[in-house]
Amino acid sequence: MADLVESKEWYLTAYCPEGVPTTDHLKLRTVPLSLDSDSIPDNHLVVETLLLSVDPYLRGRITGSLEGLFISQYQLNQAITAFAVVRVIRSKDSRYSEGDILLCPSSPVAEYAIVPSSQIARKIDTENGISLSDYLGALGVPGFAAWIGIEVLGDPKAGSNVFISAASGAVGMNAGQLARIRGCRVIGSTGSDDKVKLIKEEFGYDDGFNYNKETNYDAALNKYFPNGIDVYLDNVGGKMLEAVLNHVNKHARIPLCGMISQYNKVWTEREGVRNLLNMVGKEVRMEGFMLESYWHRFGDFAKDMERYIQEGKVKSKSKINIGIESFLESFNSLFSSSNIGKVVVQVKT
Template sequence: MGDLVENREWYVAAYCPEGVPTSDHLKLRTVSLSLASDSIPDNHLAVETLLLSVDPFLRGTITGTVEGLFISQFQLDQVLTTFAVVRVIRSKDSKYSVGDLLLNGYGLVAEYSIVPSSHIIRKIDTSNGISLSDYLGSLGVPGFAAWLGIEVLGDPKPGSNVFISAASGAVGMNAGQLAKIRGCRVIGSTGSDDKVNLIKEQFGYDDGFNYNTESDFDAALSKYFPDGIDVYLDNVGGKMLEAVLNHVNMNARIPLCGMISQYNKVWTERDGVRNLLNMVGKEVRMEGFMIKSYLHRFGDFVKDMEGYLQEGKIKPKSKINIGIESFLESLNSIFSSSNIGKVVVQVKT
């Protein structure tokens, strides 16, 4: 590889306060990047991107405001960052060698980059039988969020009734399987009949329902949870969260992982929840969480999840889109019923 490369990268051209982002908001450009040794500072790495993680939280980083969302924003003209699997091209850090495969916690959405080695989360061992895409899914942000929601915050006991929304998505598919490992009865909601079959047949859910055909969420939850809900991992918010609060048991726990049904709305137009009073009498604990606050548990998570993957107790599913040019389309697919599992962009092989 030469010292100078033509590098394609996605950047923020304009903020998108509501709706799905378009090519007016996120643009792909080509810039020249020097990978020469004297262009790499000490304790930095020149890397090529193999895989990019596409996650719902990215939507909140380009609204242009933190009002009602509490998430830091990318600046205009700034290159997006996400979790990425990268390969080392040149190294100015003795801990890493040319050819190493790494999980980068602040990977530029670009074909090549020069990154501080402090951004590297871990080396990837290709001999353990785990696919590279799973390091962005079950072993990445979605898997960690699912593990925190179930293992740490939800903490369901065997036999508990667990409900998971967006059950066929990157977080939901892992959360349901983790709850089943704990011996729970697990029900999921998802956006099509095919996905309902998927979560039952591939991810081991006891049952599920299609939120697009169940017009009355309250009635659906009465049907699927005649004995009430002990743990609800909320990925969607809005009307589903409100319905759940009519069916919670005493001391139920509701970890708030995300609210994808609300991300494309300005905060004043988001669905309100009118029955929070139910939390008082049932002594319910509802708690939002961000994975950055639990990084001290990442090692525990990796140990658990790697074991589950190798034992076949967790069955991952990824949708891999080819080419960095597919990043915007991949991001928007998360907000439609078309998406199943973890969305990944394959930049290079």
């Protein structure tokens, strides 16, 4: 390999307070990257990006304000970052060798990058029968979010009634399967009849409904939860959350994983939830969470999840888009209800 590579990367040109980000906000450019040993600092690696994880929470990093997700903002004129599977091509850390496949939680959205070795989450064993894209799905951001929502905060008992919105999405498909493993009755909402079929046939949901067809959410929840809802993993917020609060059982838990229906709106334009008073009488606990506060549990999660995948108890679907050029379109597809499962950009093979 030459001592200089050309690397395409997505960088931020303007913050996007509301609406869908476009090439007015995120642009692709080509930058040179030296592979010369002298130009690589100690304890750093040069990597080529294999797979990029495309996650809704990134929306919070380009709003230009600390609000909502209160997540650190990408810097203007800098490459944005994402959870990624990368391959080492130069190493200045004796723990890693050329050819190692690594999981990197904050890697530049670029073809090539220099990353500090302190930022590597783990080395990936490519011989254990788990696909690389699963490391970004069931074993990555959405799988970990699902595990915190169900195992840590929701904590449903066998027989509990569990509701999951965005059920065929990257978090939802994992959350539903985790709740089923616990012996719960699990119902999901999703955006098409095909997806309802999928969550029942592939992910073991007991039932589900198409929120674009059964648009009276209150009536739908009445039908699918004759005995009320014990745990609701909220991925969407807004009107669905409001409807759920009319069907909660005593001491219901509502882990708030995200609110994808609300991300592209400034807060004053978001849908207000009018029935929070129900939380008093039903003694409901609603709790937001961010993965960063649970990193100390990542090992427990990964151990559980790897076993479930290997035993066939957790299955996955991915939408793999090819080429770093597809990143922006892939990201925006998260908000259009057009995907099933985990969205991944395959940069190199």
